[in-house]
Amino acid sequence: MKELFLYNWQVRHDWYQWCEGVPEEELLKKRTGGVGGILETLFHIIDVEWSWIRIMHGKPDFQEKFEEYNTLERVRELDAVFHQEVSAFVQNWEDRYEDNVVPDVEGIEWEERYTWGEIMRHTIAHEIHHIGQISVWARELGKKPVSANFIGRGLGNAKG
Amino acid sequence: MKELFLYNWQVRHDWYQWCEGVPEEELLKKRTGGVGGILETLFHIIDVEWSWIRIMHGKPDFQEKFEEYNTLERVRELDAVFHQEVSAFVQNWEDRYEDNVVPDVEGIEWEERYTWGEIMRHTIAHEIHHIGQISVWARELGKKPVSANFIGRGLGNAKG
Numbered sequence: 001m002k003e004l005f006l007y008n009w010q011v012r013h014d015w016y017q018w019c020e021g022v023p024e025e026e027l028l029k030k031r032t033g034g035v036g037g038i039l040e041t042l043f044h045i046i047d048v049e050w051s052w053i054r055i056m057h058g059k060p061d062f063q064e065k066f067e068e069y070n071t072l073e074r075v076r077e078l079d080a081v082f083h084q085e086v087s088a089f090v091q092n093w094e095d096r097y098e099d100n101v102v103p104d105v106e107g108i109e110w111e112e113r114y115t116w117g118e119i120m121r122h123t124i125a126h127e128i129h130h131i132g133q134i135s136v137w138a139r140e141l142g143k144k145p146v147s148a149n150f151i152g153r154g155l156g157n158a159k160g
Numbered sequence: 161m162k163e164l165f166l167y168n169w170q171v172r173h174d175w176y177q178w179c180e181g182v183p184e185e186e187l188l189k190k191r192t193g194g195v196g197g198i199l200e201t202l203f204h205i206i207d208v209e210w211s212w213i214r215i216m217h218g219k220p221d222f223q224e225k226f227e228e229y230n231t232l233e234r235v236r237e238l239d240a241v242f243h244q245e246v247s248a249f250v251q252n253w254e255d256r257y258e259d260n261v262v263p264d265v266e267g268i269e270w271e272e273r274y275t276w277g278e279i280m281r282h283t284i285a286h287e288i289h290h291i292g293q294i295s296v297w298a299r300e301l302g303k304k305p306v307s308a309n310f311i312g313r314g315l316g317n318a319k320g
Binding site (some may be wrong): 032121132 | 163167182192272274277278281282284285288289293295296299305308309311
């Protein structure tokens with residue numbers, strides 16, 4: 001489980017670096033598909049990742065608006081704050097948590113009680129999917145996207 | 161490991177169904193990002209998935225061209241053929257295969273010997289990434305894309 005989170009974090013940080021070479025108006029420009037544009041989609045990814053980690057512990061999810069975080073610097077800062085909690089959870093993941101069931105959370109009406117394993121995979125796939133969308137927008141800007149390769153990132157022995 | 165493959169297969173089949181409602185010229189149209197267009201990217205996904213499964217066993221990868229498979233029907237047929245081998249491998253996956261190292265394969269010069277675990281995760285991420293690209297193109301066509309959600313697909317207890 002852990003390896004695909006490590007992959008997502010590497011790729012996301014590569015994208016932050018990529019964003020450094022792109023004018024802010026292009027990062028903020030509304031685009032087709034995804035969530036708003038490049039930076040808002042990155043914001044959405046970190047919001048969703050953190051929110052699900054919180055929800056598994058019965059804590060309320062993130063409710064703030066992108067308008068409060070609409071610069072690359074602020075998104076990175078928010079990521080750094082959230083990452084402490086997210087990383088601690090992922091690094092301490094154990095297979096026996098797989099079938100834990102999502103608890104009651106204020107403000108959420110569960111139609112179905114997802115398992116923790118299901119939520120972890122949802123979070124992984126969610127980020128990869130949105131990064132794929134950003135890669136199309138990168139090409140539309142005439143720029144080479146960040147590599148989406150999992151191989152070649154030194155993640156072959158991330159177990160334990 | 162298995163769950164994210166099951167997810168990819170479900171999503172891919174949802175996309176085949178989605179394609180049924182789209183004119184063939186739109187499926188074949190060259191687009192920005194991804195691999196060629198919608199149908200060629202789907203073809204690429206199944207090519208890459210099958211090729212890596214073969215490579216782990218020291219067998220040569222898929223070398224055929226999209227031009228031989230450029231209808232939805234042919235892509236689905238190819239998928240069905242490949243799926244037998246892919247599915248058997250994934251369903252029989254065991255954690256002890258994680259650190260197996262990719263063998264010699266005719267025609268490939270390895271710069272680095274990837275582990276089987278690494279290759280499996282590469283294959284998973286590869287598909288999700290490309291599906292994200294297709295979802296942008298769907299919106300460009302004015303159509304709602306297939307859901308990328310992992311939750312809600314009954315994949316919470318796919319272990320074992």
